[in-house]
Amino acid sequence: MSNTNKKAPARTMDLVERSLARRYGAEKRFRFYGVISVVIGVLALALLFWEIFSAGLGGFRQTHIQLTLKFDPDVLEIADARDARQVQNGNFEGVVRAALAERFPAVLDRGGRRDLNGILSIGAAFDLRDKLVDEPELLGQTRTYWLLADDDVDTYYKSLREGNAFTARTSEARQVWIQELIDGGELRTQFNTRLFTSGDSSEPEMAGILGAVVGSLLTLLVTFILSFPIGVAAAVYLEEYAPRNRFTDFIEVNISNLAAVPSIIFGLLGLAIFIGLFGMPRSIPLVGGLVLTLMTLPTIIISSRNAIKAVPPSIREAALGIGASKMQMILHHVLPLAMPGMLTGAIIGMAQALGETAPLLMIGMVAFIMDVPNGISDPATVLPVQIFLWSDSPERAFVERTSAAIMVLLAFLVCMNTLAVWLRKRLERRW
Amino acid sequence: MKKILLALACATSAFAAGSAVANSRDHIMIVGSSTVFPFSKVVAERFSLKTGMKAPKVEPTGTGGGFKEFCKGVGVGTPDIANASRRIKDSEFKSCQENGVKDIVEVFIGYDGIVIANSKKSEAMNLTRRDLFLALAKVVPDPKGGENLVPNPYKTWKDVNPALPAKPISVMGPPPTSGTRDAFVELGMEGGCKSFPWIAALDKSDNARYKAICHGVREDGAFIEAGENDNLIVRKLSENANLLGIFGFSFLDQNADVVNAARVDGQEPTFESISDGSYPVSRPLYFYVKKAHVGVIPGIEPFLEEFTSERAWGDEGYLAEKGMIPMSSERRKDVAGSVKKLESMSM
16 A cells, blocks of 8 residues: 555546546447347347248249130030039039130140140139039139149249249240230239138148148147146145145246256157047147147246236235135235236247147147148147148249248237237236 | 136036047048158049048158058057058068058059259269269278278268269268168168178178168268258258259259259169169159058048049159159059059068
């Protein structure tokens, strides 16, 4: 001390001032690190969105071709359009072929004809069948429709518009026909309604996510109906009734552990118990829901317990003080006050369950299922599984549909998380 | 709260009702190979659209996993059809028999080719199976000669074969769980492995060692496992001109604008060369039908009929369109005939 005194009068103020620049610098850097971290996060998200949106927007459009068709009873081999069996077996492909032959009369050889017929999807013929079922009077009449184009045509047309035509699967003759159709305004893209109204298909142009969306909803319904009451009841018991001892500590640790178990383990468990032991069928939303219940239970229990803990003891005591029983206190006061917190936890758990594929792999929900499920015991698949299956398909046209399906899944997730945030903001009380 | 309890009770009984449905089934259940999966699902779809029956459920479990489910027994809870990218093994057939799955109809449907390809940015390779073995095996015969093995020393394709370019060996392929990998190893690498007479002799004397030599893939980074997603491999190839990828023929067919397939033993992978067997790395595809379920589960017979129709598996059929390589027309007639009679197989 005496040394410093000799050299300069060391006032605290001087010391502070000398270090001030350094401290401001440190402060700035500290804030900067935070900003950088946020920017990295936002950039990663923006990159993901850009990647998915740029690839997926095309998936919402589908190429259609305009054709004038004659519902010729002789070609269709249908005498009575009200006879379901006759219509079922009708030769609608023949009608489409005849219409194409009329549109391109110059194509006469067999190979060329076959190539020509391939520019329309096989779905076109089945669409015509549906039209005839809806309107039996069409038999014998001539109409003009926009028909579904084949996925190769779709890919070719879209790549052509972008200036980098993909010609490997489109013969030169086809390219000429397509150009002719484009010039005549008989080929265009329309909104891809099938993407939202039909189940899976092996033909990209006919594939939709409705089956997967319904499967996801059914699975989540089962999960919610089971996991929410069980989770809340467990949380109430653990918070309000259970004595604090080693045994409850043990349970508490295990619940936290369960929350960290990889989800595929729950799938194995589901396979062994629900399918192996109880003999339930594979691939149904009921089993999927049960497995996901096991997975989301810890999340719901933990968040419900936190919500119950946040209810001030004074409210409990006041209720007990005016003569309420413990059950009345819980049902009339604690649960209503904790409900927003518990619901938020449940929604976040559901959002997690919605994005899960690994446990469903084990119980057979990773499958090609064309029909839209009607109930919890019909075979079904879920959205993320549908995305996985499409991303694994060789067809080019599935690439953009995969991204389109991801966009739908993201939309669902964003909605659920927004709902959770909104519930918290709206209903949460502060004491 | 009472309402909630009531709702819960209703839900529980609904589940009980749901699980009671398990003793009948109105759709065909198909499991097995993920290679056959795309072909199986097209037929499933056409069959359903045409007949108006419920579409079969097709689950890509892998060939081995499929047989495991298939051979569990007879009953609505077990699959009706197992797809396979190889023939059923003796052990699998035996396990089927033990579990009461006595009569099985074997259906040979066509071929699948496995291609080795690189980006269009570089030239197509001209490989032999011996090159493939030397470039990708874990241990190779000592380049100095003699009958001893050394860990794979080759770094570039030129080291393997002076006729090849001096590019580093870097090949992306499927993991060991994949049927494509099995087939590549057995048909491609083992083919090259056998070209060393002293290793080929081991097949008889010390089969385990022979398998270890011929089927062992190097783990020093030259072979990159890519997961079971062939699309991913194709995408990586377009980004890196030096990389080679191994995947199924249907992916080549769909991505002919970005990748070049290598010739193997001088043969280019095309429909024709795979179909007549001159392209060496191709494998047969099958499916197996549980005879006891025919007539019990609705739709199996019409499904078989659809699958074995010219419209489906013929030279111009929709399966060829999806990348399956058809058999000769005589062979198709033969198989279709025996399927029609539901002849059970024997081993």
